[in-house]
Amino acid sequence: MPNYHTVLFDADNTLFDFDRAEREALRRALTERGYPFTPETEECYLSINRALWHRFDLGEVTQDWLLVERFRRFEAAMGGQHDPEQFNRDYLSYLGQGAFLLPGAEALCRALAPRCTLAIITNGATAAQRGRFERCAVRDCFSHLFISQELGCRKPERAYFDKVFAGMGLSGPEGVVVVGDNLLSDIRGGMDAGTDTIWYNPAGAAAPDDIRPTYTVSAFPEIARIILGDEPVPHSKTEN
Numbered sequence: 579m580p581n582y583h584t585v586l587f588d589a590d591n592t593l594f595d596f597d598r599a600e601r602e603a604l605r606r607a608l609t610e611r612g613y614p615f616t617p618e619t620e621e622c623y624l625s626i627n628r629a630l631w632h633r634f635d636l637g638e639v640t641q642d643w644l645l646v647e648r649f650r651r652f653e654a655a656m657g658g659q660h661d662p663e664q665f666n667r668d669y670l671s672y673l674g675q676g677a678f679l680l681p682g683a684e685a686l687c688r689a690l691a692p693r694c695t696l697a698i699i700t701n702g703a704t705a706a707q708r709g710r711f712e713r714c715a716v717r718d719c720f721s722h723l724f725i726s727q728e729l730g731c732r733k734p735e736r737a738y739f740d741k742v743f744a745g746m747g748l749s750g751p752e753g754v755v756v757v758g759d760n761l762l763s764d765i766r767g768g769m770d771a772g773t774d775t776i777w778y779n780p781a782g783a784a785a786p787d788d789i790r791p792t793y794t795v796s797a798f799p800e801i802a803r804i805i806l807g808d809e810p811v812p813h814s815k816t817e818n
């Protein structure tokens with residue numbers, strides 16, 4: 579018996595190599611508008627994007643607004659005149675074509691899928707996530723894909739997890755574990771919804787005192803061991 583019957587995976591930078599997909603999509607969207615794709619232009623966009631997503635994670639702004647606003651701000655910073663709405667549409671379309679899994683993610687999903695129900699829970703944009711999900715090599719491992727833009731609520735909101743549970747026919751959080759790299763959305767969301775949580779933290783970052791993952795791991799094999807329960811994993815348990 580696995581320790582959990584249902585695993586809710588975050589997508590970006592948990593299973594998918596979002597940084598690589600983002601880079602390739604950005605390069606295409608920038609160069610077709612005549613911008614050089616240099617470390618400077620890339621960082622210009624990334625810093626704007628990071629700041630806006632952080633505000634989204636804190637619940638301060640909506641996703642629809644930030645998706646366009648990031649390119650409006652980028653155009654302003656570059657002194658350009660391109661339509662930010664079209665910029666965003668093109669970028670998301672390219673992003674949806676970049677279904678790059680992180681090394682080891684496929685093996686993890688294939689180890690879990692025969693014994694657990696797997697779903698993706700993501701705050702990413704529908705236009706990008708649907709395409710990547712359908713193209714990815716582990717599509718067949720997942721029964722559900724929950725996208726915040728489609729549900730009308732987002733991680734870490736309780737409403738989001740209520741819709742996930744309902745969509746999967748679950749009566750509650752027992753036997754469910756959330757796996758994700760983001761403390762504010764994935765781990766906070768799982769905690770508030772009553773599930774166990776596994777913080778995928780390959781960089782070894784520190785967690786604030788008020789967010790306590792059930793487990794903290796730095797590599798995919800640890801996730802498989804925790805979920806499948808094939809052997810004890812005392813060293814992975816988060817110390818509180």
Ligand SMILES: [Mg+2]
Nearest residue numbers: 588590591759
């Ligand atoms: Mg993530």
